[in-house]
Structure formats: structure tokens, C-alpha cells
Amino acid sequence: MARTLKSKELVNTRLATNYGGWMYCDECNENIGYLCYSTYDRLELNYKCNCGSIGSVLLDFEDSKTGRDCEDELTLIKNRWCCPKDHEPLITILDKKVSAYEMKITCKACDNIYKKNK
Ligand SMILES: [Zn+2]
Ligand SMILES: [Zn+2]
Incomplete structure (x- = not known):
């Protein structure tokens, strides 16, 4: 559903x-x-590409819930960061393509907000 x-x-x-x-x-x-379409509620990503460009992404939806901060670490399964609680696949960041990044992503299934930095 869109x-x-x-x-x-x-x-x-x-x-x-x-x-x-x-x-x-x-x-x-x-x-x-790669950002999975249907499993996140909100994404905040800041990164520095290997080419030197600094980019960012902010996305959320009309029906997004607020989310709650969480200290748990995302689980890496075949290149994809997944929610450690319900194993929903959320996002892939190609580590070799970016020299640094900072991300906050909210899992739609459990409302946890996960943080990840490089
Ligand atoms: Zn670039
Ligand atoms: Zn979850």
C-alpha cells in the first residue's frame, strides 16, 4: 500500500x-x-561520499509514529541493517562508498529508533 x-x-x-x-x-x-520501502517509519541520514560530496536524506510519513530511542544495535544480515527485535530489514549503507555517516532509522514494526555511525 502506498x-x-x-x-x-x-x-x-x-x-x-x-x-x-x-x-x-x-x-x-x-x-x-539501499532503503527498504515498507519497513521504516522515519530515516535521518547524513553521509560523506568518497567523492567528497556531503549528502543527507530525511524521510517520514503522515502516519509515522513518534518512535522511541533505543540503545540496541542494528543487526547486519547480508549487507542489510535489520531490526534486532523483529528482524525487519531496514537499510543497506555501502560502507566502501562512504567515508562517514550518521543515521537514525525508526522501525515501523516496533517503533524503536536505531542509531548508527561510521
Ligand atoms: Zn559521490
Ligand atoms: Zn523493529
């Missing part, structure tokens, strides 16, 4: 579709990661 976006702020970044799929650096056109 969801209605509330916020969509992309800086130096392109998304393959409206609110998910491959994410590309606008400067060098490299893909920097």
Missing part, C-alpha cells in the same frame, strides 16, 4: 523511487545504499 510522505528532504542525493530503493550520490552518481 504511503503518504510528510517530509522529504534530499541533499545531494537521489532516490530510485519516491521513498525507497537505491540511493545515489548526486555528485558522482555512485549508489551509496
Whole structure:
């Protein structure tokens, strides 16, 4: 089912579709990661691409819940960061393509907000 976006702020970044799929650096056109369409409620991502460009992504939906901060670590399963509680796949960040990143992602299934930095 399609969801209605509330916020969509992309800086130096392109998304393959409206609110998910491959994410590309606008400067060098490299893909920097993959965002799963239906499992997140909110994404805040700031990163530095290997080409030097600094990009960011902010996405949430009309029906997004507030979420609650959580100290648990995301689980990495085949390149994809997943919720440790319900194992929902959330996002892939291609570590080799970015020199640094900071992310906060809310799992739609359990409302936990996970943080990840490099
Ligand atoms: Zn780049
Ligand atoms: Zn979850």
C-alpha cells in the first residue's frame, strides 16, 4: 500500500523511487545504499561520499509514529541493517562508498529508533 510522505528532504542525493530503493550520490552518481520501502517509519541520514560530496536524506510519513530511542544495535544480515527485535530489514549503507555517516532509522514494526555511525 502506498504511503503518504510528510517530509522529504534530499541533499545531494537521489532516490530510485519516491521513498525507497537505491540511493545515489548526486555528485558522482555512485549508489551509496539501499532503503527498504515498507519497513521504516522515519530515516535521518547524513553521509560523506568518497567523492567528497556531503549528502543527507530525511524521510517520514503522515502516519509515522513518534518512535522511541533505543540503545540496541542494528543487526547486519547480508549487507542489510535489520531490526534486532523483529528482524525487519531496514537499510543497506555501502560502507566502501562512504567515508562517514550518521543515521537514525525508526522501525515501523516496533517503533524503536536505531542509531548508527561510521
Ligand atoms: Zn559521490
Ligand atoms: Zn523493529
